[in-house]
Structures are given as structure tokens and as C-alpha cells.
Amino acid sequence: MSTGIQVTLLLFLIACAIGVSFTRNLFIAVIIFMGYSSIMAVIWLFLESPDLAITQAAVGAGVDSVLFFLTLKKVHALKGTREG
Template identity: 60%
Template sequence: MQVLHILLLVFIISCAVSVSLTKNLLTALVIFMGQSLAMSVIWILLESPDLAITEAAVGAGITSLLLFVTLKKIHAIDIQKGTDKTTNNVQEGVTRHGKDQE
């Protein structure tokens, strides 16, 4: 059991680092969902099912859904075509913002 705790903690830490280092918003969102699900498993192992359900519902469920909808609304992803434009849109937005301030 102790080994599983350590593996999950290492997974959560690696997810946190990779979310902050990735340039693709959709990839960061999927990693965030995985981190939240791993955290809910940790809550189950710590015999706290109420927190596990809350973490799974809010962290992996509602928050991820809201972030997906936000990416769709700002046209960062195109679900119908199956394309991911997050990196280009973020770079274009930063470039446009920099030009506006000049």
C-alpha cells in the first residue's frame, strides 16, 4: 500500500510540473484531469470517500468541462474538425497584444 501512495504522489508531482511546462492548452487540460483523478484515488486510499467523490466531481468533472467549453468559446480548439489550435491562438494573442501597446 505504501508503494502505491508513493507512486501516486510522484505521478501528481510530475503532472503539476508538466502542466506548467507544456505550451499546448489542450494537453495541459488533459494532464490536469489526470492529476485530479489521481488525487481522488489518494483520497480513497486515505479512507476519505467524501473528499474523493468531491475531487472527482469538481476537479476532474466540472472544472475540466468548464475549461473545455472556454477553449471552445475562444476558438482555441475546433472539435468538429478535430484540430487543436491552442498554441497558435495563444501566440497570436500575445503578438497582437504586444503590437497594440507599441
């Protein structure tokens, strides 16, 4: 059972990495990256490393995503954020 879940997580991880590489929409790329970070956190839990899992979840899916969304807003890549 555990091996099947780990293989499924690995396949989702690979799909996220490929998806980020090929998407043209920056907003979608950030959302896929959030999924990648969340899956990585779960994989760290399976590897019995909870400290890395918590760090990955907090920094990878949390802080990085907020910074990416703020960057997209600053470069006017998100619709409705154009000033003037």
C-alpha cells in the same frame, strides 16, 4: 504494497503538476489537469476520506474539465472552432 502504490501516486501527482506548468498546448494542459484530479481522488481514498474523493472526482475531473474545454472553444484555442 500500499506504501509503494502511494509513493507511485505521489510521483505521478508531481509529474502532472510539472507537466501542466511546462506545456504550451492548452488542450494537453487540460488533459493533464484531469489526470491530476483523478490521482488526487485516489489519494483521498487512501487517506480514508471518501467524501472528499467523490467530490474531487466529480468536480475536479468532471465539471472543471468541461468548463475548461468550453472556455478553450470560446477563445478559439481548439482547432476547427473558428467561426466566420
